[in-house]
Amino acid sequence: MADSVRIVEVAPRDGLQNEAVAVSVATKLDLIRQLRDAGLAAIEVGSFVSPKRVPQMADTDEVVRQLNLDGGVRYPVLVPNEQGMVAALAAGVREIAVFASASETFSQKNINCSIEQSIDRFRPVVEMAKANHVAVRGYVSCVLGCPYEVKVAMNAVVSVSRKLAELGCYEISLGDTIGIGTPWQARDMVRAVAGELDIATLAAHFHDTRGQALANILACLEEGVSVVDSAVGGLGGCPYAPGAAGNVSTEDLAFMLDGLGIHTGVDLSRVVAAGQFISAALGKTSRSKVAQSMCA
């Protein structure tokens, strides 16, 4: 098991993107700075997707422009296509994230093209990134199941991961998008991907839809995974299960990692404060149980 884990904080993007309450640029910047000051070394700050599809992310260019991108913290933004990449470069981003699904049906329904086509669509995006010294992270969604297919084939997960790596992604984040997996499924999936790619380049991305996220992460840590995505307040949702839990909460993850003796560089009380800040801005109770136990 790794001695240290890098937490990739995704609340400002994956966490906020489906929230109905509009969050201002100032509030997003306040959140991002609080997360940075809490010791998080990678914070996904937004996405350059269609403002019609995801209105909450329409001001990502302004967020990026007002951020100080120096200081050793990674601030990736999600980019879906060349048009988004042009906007991202204009705003000055230094890291992007691209994404593909391990489920053919999900790919068709979510982005209206096949898995293969989605990879091809990212080819020029990644070339633009390389030409501009922009780092590229890759997401694979539906690694343990999808809303349309009963079972997602393990070799589809391996194949998409390899393709994203070959495209030039320095890290592949394996996402249980609908939070359907359990620990041995997570372990077997990571083992399969690690059979082809260096485990140091793999990240675990779990949604807590069925309460399994931390147990699944534990199983991934036991396999040697050393990068984990999470969102303060357990923000984020699943469009396929309204009312269900979102991303695993950074607070509960940091508490577990600390108890396991794994270094994260994160200050738990500051992370809790950041989670309480954004939960209050959204008018909701934090889903983090650590936060609930400390702030009740």
Next chain:
Amino acid sequence: MADSVRIVEVAPRDGLQNEAVAVSVATKLDLIRQLRDAGLAAIEVGSFVSPKRVPQMADTDEVVRQLNLDGGVRYPVLVPNEQGMVAALAAGVREIAVFASASETFSQKNINCSIEQSIDRFRPVVEMAKANHVAVRGYVSCVLGCPYEVKVAMNAVVSVSRKLAELGCYEISLGDTIGIGTPWQARDMVRAVAGELDIATLAAHFHDTRGQALANILACLEEGVSVVDSAVGGLGGCPYAPGAAGNVSTEDLAFMLDGLGIHTGVDLSRVVAAGQFISAALGKTSRSKVAQSMCA
């Protein structure tokens, strides 16, 4: 890891005891029958404690009297002393649970006597149980921490567990009462106790105060633990952390065990229905994320 796990459902006792909304005998019986019909083979149905201290449990004798105790399901009740044991026997119980703390300070503050004195207090209770062919289960509380002592000594957990076993308890339930532990702490604690007692006689009892319960249970399962306590709806609380989460939810536990390929004999949809039933009776949203994802 065990092929099958016995879930001990504690919602009617540990789950309800601190709830302010009074639950009628009829509702409790309805809940217990739903839990039984869902396949739960051990259901803690109440406690014979002071009605002044725990008013919610004042009607346990009536609950037991109206239950059909036949049918191969265990229905333990918590008994704190000889007076409670007399009442339990009069009601016809066939299994009781006694309890001691691994923390000296917690024992003093919670039941006003030392750990040693609490064990002595249970001696005549267990003798009465044996004389009446009543099975005895033992709880050890504060196995990973307590509200008053920074750290609870591992040898205190081992020593109290052994004493309860020597007293005549057929099973020792190791309780993280304040939900403070993380997976390796849980693993090390179980290993220490299993060094003296057969692991088949140990149960894992986790509160989800900091969201760690399922991950901790996974670590215990990996050590060979095959009995796990839980409560539908994640009912239960921590008097030391108002607003904090309660017992690990039976729904989320059953989902994990099923995914791990471990037999429980439990019908998940019926367990979810029972959890929704009692949550509605209490006027609260279920804390089970599986329930939230299915019932949103």
